[in-house]
Amino acid sequence: xxxxxxxxxxxxxxxxxxxxxxxxxxxxxxxxxxxxxxxxxxxxxxxxxxxxxxxxxxxxxxxxxxxxxxxxxxxxxxxxxxxxxxxxxxxxxxxxxxxxxxxxxxxxxxxxxxxxxxxxxxxxxxxxxxxxxxxxxxxxxxxxxxxxxxxxxxxxxxxxxxxxxxxxxxxxxxxxxxxxxxxxxxxxxxxxxxxxxxxx
Amino acid sequence: xxxxxxxxxxxxxxxxxxxxxxxxxxxxxxxxxxxxxxxxxxxxxxxxxxxxxxxxxxxxxxxxxxxxxxxxxxxxxxxxxxxxxxxxxxxxxxxxxxxxxxxxxxxxxxxxxxxxxxxxxxxxxxxxxxxxxxxxxxxxxxxxxxxxxxxxxxxxxxxxxxxxxxxxxxxxxxxxxxxxxxxxxxxxxxxxxxxxxxxxxxxxxxxxxxxxxxxxxxxxxxxxxxxxxxxxxxxxxxxxxxxxxxxxxxxxxxxxxxxxxxxxxxxxxxxxxxxxxxxxxxxxxxxxxxxxxxxxxxxxxxxxxxxxxxxxxxxxxxxxxxxxxxxxxxxxxxxxxxxxxxxxxxxxxxxxxxxxxxxxxxxxxxxxxxxxxxxxxxxxxxxxxxxxxxxxxxxxxxxxxxxxxxxxxxxxxxxxxxxxxxxxxxxxxxxxxxxxxxxxxxxxxxxxx
Numbered sequence: 167x168x169x170x171x172x173x174x175x176x177x178x179x180x181x182x183x184x185x186x187x188x189x190x191x192x193x194x195x196x197x198x199x200x201x202x203x204x205x206x207x208x209x210x211x212x213x214x215x216x217x218x219x220x221x222x223x224x225x226x227x228x229x230x231x232x233x234x235x236x237x238x239x240x241x242x243x244x245x246x247x248x249x250x251x252x253x254x255x256x257x258x259x260x261x262x263x264x265x266x267x268x269x270x271x272x273x274x275x276x277x278x279x280x281x282x283x284x285x286x287x288x289x290x291x292x293x294x295x296x297x298x299x300x301x302x303x304x305x306x307x308x309x310x311x312x313x314x315x316x317x318x319x320x321x322x323x324x325x326x327x328x329x330x331x332x333x334x335x336x337x338x339x340x341x342x343x344x345x346x347x348x349x350x351x352x353x354x355x356x357x358x359x360x361x362x363x364x365x366x
Numbered sequence: 367x368x369x370x371x372x373x374x375x376x377x378x379x380x381x382x383x384x385x386x387x388x389x390x391x392x393x394x395x396x397x398x399x400x401x402x403x404x405x406x407x408x409x410x411x412x413x414x415x416x417x418x419x420x421x422x423x424x425x426x427x428x429x430x431x432x433x434x435x436x437x438x439x440x441x442x443x444x445x446x447x448x449x450x451x452x453x454x455x456x457x458x459x460x461x462x463x464x465x466x467x468x469x470x471x472x473x474x475x476x477x478x479x480x481x482x483x484x485x486x487x488x489x490x491x492x493x494x495x496x497x498x499x500x501x502x503x504x505x506x507x508x509x510x511x512x513x514x515x516x517x518x519x520x521x522x523x524x525x526x527x528x529x530x531x532x533x534x535x536x537x538x539x540x541x542x543x544x545x546x547x548x549x550x551x552x553x554x555x556x557x558x559x560x561x562x563x564x565x566x567x568x569x570x571x572x573x574x575x576x577x578x579x580x581x582x583x584x585x586x587x588x589x590x591x592x593x594x595x596x597x598x599x600x601x602x603x604x605x606x607x608x609x610x611x612x613x614x615x616x617x618x619x620x621x622x623x624x625x626x627x628x629x630x631x632x633x634x635x636x637x638x639x640x641x642x643x644x645x646x647x648x649x650x651x652x653x654x655x656x657x658x659x660x661x662x663x664x665x666x667x668x669x670x671x672x673x674x675x676x677x678x679x680x681x682x683x684x685x686x687x688x689x690x691x692x693x694x695x696x697x698x699x700x701x702x703x704x705x706x707x708x709x710x711x712x713x714x715x716x717x718x719x720x721x722x723x724x725x726x727x728x729x730x731x732x733x734x735x736x737x738x739x740x741x742x743x744x745x746x747x748x749x750x751x752x753x754x755x756x757x758x759x760x761x762x763x764x765x766x767x768x769x770x771x772x773x774x775x776x777x778x779x780x781x782x783x784x785x786x787x788x789x790x791x792x793x794x795x796x797x798x799x800x801x802x803x804x805x806x807x808x809x810x811x812x813x814x815x
Contacts, residue, residue, distance in 0.1 A: 355559075
């Protein structure tokens with residue numbers, strides 16, 4: 167019986183990933199360098215507190231999602247470990263409007279959970295392109311996975327380290343790459359921070 | 367300076383001063399775990415988390431891990447999550463379905479009704495005589511499924527839950543009842559769990575009816591995150607209470623609520639300017655509730671705390687919170703978000719999105735609460751700071767004791783509720799009997815009658 171559950175689990179895990187790994191061609195590495203550069207720019211905007219400029223990196227139809235991670239039995243990870251986009255309660259299941267509201271709130275200067283502003287550094291690594299549409303050398307849309315380490319120091323002694331992975335869909339627009347879809351997998355069960363006031 | 371064990375001096379309700387020691391002192395905290403959290407009724411969860419036989423949900427009572435479980439016959443139990451042999455947690459999953467809890471350490475197994483079943487080498491090592499019955503998982507003394515919410519106490523002498531609630535019942539009811547006035551019918555659509563560095567009582571007191579802290583939410587009020595915010599409306603919630611008479615009530619059992627009474631001409635107040643489907647649904651609920659409850663429909667819940675550490679949000683964002691103590695200066699917050707089980711899809715979708723943007727550590731409103739609780743705790747640990755008690759003198763004496771809603775009813779923002787909460791906390795800390803813990807005789811209304 168257990169085997170069946172595990173098999174189902176493997177199938178479900180396999181499903182969202184795009185078929186075979188993309189061939190490591192020169193075009194792949196050129197594109198990967200572009201994407202990394204885009205992420206470093208994004209990190210700069212957030213860490214420099216240019217929140218309105220950061221919003222410009224998001225498509226108008228962005229889906230920004232951070233599930234709650236749960237402790238589940240072996241074999242049930244795919245089905246039950248993460249809360250789901252579009253149903254129930256997650257840490258974030260946002261559209262452009264709520265993300266804009268979050269930025270507006272920080273900019274009021276009286277959002278006390280971010281007033282005075284926290285000192286935050288976003289580190290991004292392990293960038294891999296997992297899907298390119300229509301093809302790698304003329305891509306308009308990319309599936310990209312990466313890892314993040316976000317360091318937050320607040321007021322005097324408050325320090326939080328958020329580590330996890332991101333699964334993004336990036337879309338090429340007239341103004342360069344934009345984030346159309348982001349899934350943030352924070353490697354925590356019970357949130358070990360009093361607040362999530364930063365963007366990931 | 368009062369002695370740390372002299373609770374009457376630490377909690378000076380008459381003078382309106384409460385010592386900071388009770389929010390930071392490690393010894394007082396240890397005593398609280400024993401004297402408050404092993405006696406009072408505590409929120410454990412909700413039946414919708416364990417809908418089927420064999421379903422379990424791991425929860426907490428005080429600092430301790432417990433398992434909420436529906437056995438094979440469908441009966442709900444709450445057990446201490448600790449093997450009787452060497453104490454290993456028999457369940458480290460949050461939720462699931464099982465026929466047995468198997469301890470990973472020495473493989474003792476327990477059935478879903480908590481009975482010890484399997485003991486490896488029982489015949490050879492225990493002569494086949496180990497008393498299984500006496501080594502069942504430790505069960506709570508009393509348990510109550512109240513309109514779907516599950517409560518428990520470790521004290522076999524505790525009164526039943528309804529008695530414990532007293533006159534706070536009808537306020538909690540409205541957080542648990544359907545929006546259209548039918549009894550019960552809620553379900554949990556998700557649970558937030560997070561740890562914040564503040565004493566648990568800051569959170570409990572915040573929801574007792576501390577409406578005075580409203581200015582700390584100015585940022586969300588300025589930008590607008592309410593139901594009609596996308597249509598340009600400011601504020602953080604809807605206007606349904608704008609014509610209501612607000613009431614703040616301190617109950618003798620230590621509970622406190624902030625509710626509201628709608629005017630006699632109890633009319634629906636338009637709330638969803640840019641969503642006709644939601645507008646129609648909530649208008650329907652309003653009219654239906656009025657039809658079912660009549661005059662009773664004028665009472666609307668807002669927030670409250672059921673002593674000691676369960677808070678509710680009665681309207682939106684509707685839910686139940688448990689403030690689990692971790693240490694004198696650290697608390698684990700759990701929020702169970704509620705909707706009507708049979709609400710239409712559009713309403714559930716709107717509500718879950720509103721809950722997420724409003725509540726908890728990622729919620730735009732409550733982030734500012736956590737900031738306050740943290741630094742209020744941090745700035746109260748110092749030797750000098752502890753010499754200066756907190757001021758609780760707001761609206762002293764500004765309440766009536768003959769209001770039909772019961773308790774001490776105030777028509778203005780008041781710390782009478784907090785004073786009542788800490789007065790009862792003192793009774794627990796002094797080891798009072800249940801007669802006293804329910805509020806008599808303590809110079810309150812019941813005693814006078």
